[in-house]
Amino acid sequence: MNTPVIKTLIGFLRILYTYPILPVIVVVVVVTCALFAPFLARHDPLVGRLQNQDRPPIWGDVSVISGKSSSPEFILGTDALGRDILSRIIWGARYSMIIAGLVLVAGAIGGTILGTVAGFFGGIPDEMLMRLVDLTLGLPFILVALATVVVFGNSMTLIIILLILFSWPGFARQVRAETIRLRAMDFVAFAVIAGASPVRIILKHILPGVVNTILVIVSLNVGQLILTEASLSFLGVGIPKPTPAWGSMVAEGREYISTSYWMSLFPGLAIFAVVFAMNFLGDWLRDRLDPRLRQL
Amino acid sequence: MGILILRRSIAAVIVLVLASVLVFALSRASGDPRNLFLTEYTTDEDWEQWGKDMGLDKPYPVQYLTWASGAIRLDFGKSVKDQIAAVRVVRKKILPTLQLAVGSYIFAIVVGVPLGIMSAVKRGSVWDLLGRAFALLGQAMPGFWLGIMLILLFAVKIQIFPTGGKDDIRSIVLPSIALGWFAAAALLRLTRSAMLEVLDSEFIKLARAKGVSEVRVVWKHAFRNAIVVPLTYAGMFLTALLTGTVITETVYAWPGMGRLAVQAVFGTDFPVVSCIVMLATAGYLLMNLFVDILYGVLDPRMRSNTG
Numbered sequence: 001m002n003t004p005v006i007k008t009l010i011g012f013l014r015i016l017y018t019y020p021i022l023p024v025i026v027v028v029v030v031v032t033c034a035l036f037a038p039f040l041a042r043h044d045p046l047v048g049r050l051q052n053q054d055r056p057p058i059w060g061d062v063s064v065i066s067g068k069s070s071s072p073e074f075i076l077g078t079d080a081l082g083r084d085i086l087s088r089i090i091w092g093a094r095y096s097m098i099i100a101g102l103v104l105v106a107g108a109i110g111g112t113i114l115g116t117v118a119g120f121f122g123g124i125p126d127e128m129l130m131r132l133v134d135l136t137l138g139l140p141f142i143l144v145a146l147a148t149v150v151v152f153g154n155s156m157t158l159i160i161i162l163l164i165l166f167s168w169p170g171f172a173r174q175v176r177a178e179t180i181r182l183r184a185m186d187f188v189a190f191a192v193i194a195g196a197s198p199v200r201i202i203l204k205h206i207l208p209g210v211v212n213t214i215l216v217i218v219s220l221n222v223g224q225l226i227l228t229e230a231s232l233s234f235l236g237v238g239i240p241k242p243t244p245a246w247g248s249m250v251a252e253g254r255e256y257i258s259t260s261y262w263m264s265l266f267p268g269l270a271i272f273a274v275v276f277a278m279n280f281l282g283d284w285l286r287d288r289l290d291p292r293l294r295q296l
Numbered sequence: 297m298g299i300l301i302l303r304r305s306i307a308a309v310i311v312l313v314l315a316s317v318l319v320f321a322l323s324r325a326s327g328d329p330r331n332l333f334l335t336e337y338t339t340d341e342d343w344e345q346w347g348k349d350m351g352l353d354k355p356y357p358v359q360y361l362t363w364a365s366g367a368i369r370l371d372f373g374k375s376v377k378d379q380i381a382a383v384r385v386v387r388k389k390i391l392p393t394l395q396l397a398v399g400s401y402i403f404a405i406v407v408g409v410p411l412g413i414m415s416a417v418k419r420g421s422v423w424d425l426l427g428r429a430f431a432l433l434g435q436a437m438p439g440f441w442l443g444i445m446l447i448l449l450f451a452v453k454i455q456i457f458p459t460g461g462k463d464d465i466r467s468i469v470l471p472s473i474a475l476g477w478f479a480a481a482a483l484l485r486l487t488r489s490a491m492l493e494v495l496d497s498e499f500i501k502l503a504r505a506k507g508v509s510e511v512r513v514v515w516k517h518a519f520r521n522a523i524v525v526p527l528t529y530a531g532m533f534l535t536a537l538l539t540g541t542v543i544t545e546t547v548y549a550w551p552g553m554g555r556l557a558v559q560a561v562f563g564t565d566f567p568v569v570s571c572i573v574m575l576a577t578a579g580y581l582l583m584n585l586f587v588d589i590l591y592g593v594l595d596p597r598m599r600s601n602t603g
Contacts, residue, residue: 006422013425134311138584139318140576142542146561147569151326227438231543234440235558250441254547257444258452265448268441276436 020284023277030274033093041087042073045244048082057085057262064259077262079252085262088244089270095239096246096274099156100225103163104218110164111171112214116202118172119179129176133169141166142231149237159229159238167225171217178210212289219282223275230271246271300592308581315577316367320360323566328352332376332564367574373567377560382567386553386575392462393552396544397537399468400476404533408480409523412487416495416522417514427484434481439540443474443547460549467548475544479533486529490522538576 016022033040054066057077062069070077076085118129145162152158182188183206191201232238233247241248246267253263323329330346347353351362366372372382407430415427450470451459458467494500495518503513541554549555553572560568 135314138577138580264444271438
């Protein structure tokens with residue numbers, strides 16, 4: 001083996017590990033897809049034509065079961081209903097991003113309010129909040145979500161509500177710990193002596209101190225959230241069909257895995273790429289903003 | 297110490313009660329439980345009689361107490377599908393799920409810990425980069441997709457493992473990897489950072505200065521100190537694995553609790569669903585309680601930490 005080549009390769013890899021180059025590219029691509037899905041997708045994500053069903057990706061040759069050949073029209077092939085996989089992945093990015101965005105904003109705001117209030121006042125409200133956090137973390141989320149969706153029917157709103165209920169405790173717990181730490185500091189004591197109201201102290205003195213923590217938790221949670229949403233969609237209780245969701249696309253392709261691998265492979269790769277990018281960015285951000293959270 | 301145990305136990309009981317209220321509400325929201333027994337021969341008198349038998353004419357709090365007093369004795373009612381006690385249906389599925397959890401935990405330890413040590417000892421080398429790539433992959437791949445891809449590679453293309461089910465020892469391999477990769481990744485990262493920290497400490501420098509061989513430094517001095525950290529997370533991993541079984545068992549048609557839960561939910565078999573959810577929650581709380589107490593015993597600084 002040629003050592004200089006390996007050395008350059010390792011150097012190159014080390015750069016990739018140190019700076020979030022790949023993740024930034026992935027995030028830019030996904031956000032572009034989410035924003036401009038109607039212009040980027042060449043085909044209708046919902047309705048396919050049956051004569052196009054089961055086409056292999058552009059480099060593949062002929063499908064084993066349907067005998068259909070690949071076509072330059074469908075770069076990543078088509079699914080069992082003749083819908084273009086690439087177009088569905090592009091549209092899927094939009095739904096994935098909308099859900100992740102809404103849930104994290106709501107979870108972060110809710111968790112921060114509850115966390116700061118509980119941490120600042122302590123006592124019975126604090127005790128109640130912590131038990132609620134324990135409850136949410138202790139319940140088998142996937143099962144509870146599954147049962148709730150089966151009882152109340154499948155809808156985007158319900159999924160978003162469930163994911164919010166599942167995501168706020170992470171924020172509340174960490175923000176509360178941070179608030180307790182800040183509350184013991186002298187500048188808070190001075191503010192109390194100066195006669196500042198609790199609301200003012202929380203907004204002006206505590207909140208600026210927990211912003212970094214919140215940012216880090218958001219970035220560390222994006223990936224996990226996308227995975228959870230995808231898992232729910234995979235089980236058939238996520239984003240309702242026929243709306244393209246990456247998780248349900250993997251599930252639909254599962255039946256054809258032995259003959260038409262592309263139906264599951266590519267949507268799964270999309271989930272993987274996004275989660276990978278978000279995790280990497282989260283780690284990177286944490287090391288810079290708040291290294292104390294390294295245990296998370 | 298006694299007060300800590302008491303506090304934590306009371307907190308756990310409160311959480312369990314809250315969970316039971318939620319499960320009860322969900323099962324009542326799913327509709328009148330009598331609908332499940334309805335046949336074309338059911339008369340209005342039967343309907344009323346069932347209502348009386350099941351206590352449905354009483355207010356909700358009374359109904360909840362009846363349900364909860366049964367739940368404490370693990371009596372969640374009869375499974376709608378199998379017509380035997382729900383807990384008996386669930387009990388048969390515990391062992392396969394535990395086998396799968398143990399299988400994936402073994403995979404996680406066997407792969408995660410050595411790779412983590414290697415990553416730390418040869419920091420910045422190819423091994424380190426490979427190890428971290430393994431960890432990044434494990435934390436980003438959706439479990440269901442990984443499961444399907446493993447089936448594609450090792451059951452369809454190269455036919456060395458079965459595609460699903462539970463027959464011989466070979467059938468546990470793929471599900472264990474699919475379920476355990478995530479935990480392996482987490483273990484790898486924990487081991488790596490713990491090893492790095494220990495290798496950086498004074499007593500390792502002293503050992504090296506004394507001329508102790510590198511192998512001895514790594515295995516005798518550093519490893520023994522570093523392994524404590526990943527081990528303390530063992531309980532957490534086991535619970536995470538038990539949640540992951542819902543997905544993995546569905547993908548591999550593994551006859552365990554996770555798959556049963558999914559089937560029961562879709563079949564609106566609420567006695568079975570309640571039983572599984574309550575058992576899972578209780579298991580999680582017990583595990584956490586145990587870890588909390590263990591921390592208190594091992595590390596006196598944790599005892600003052602109320603919260």
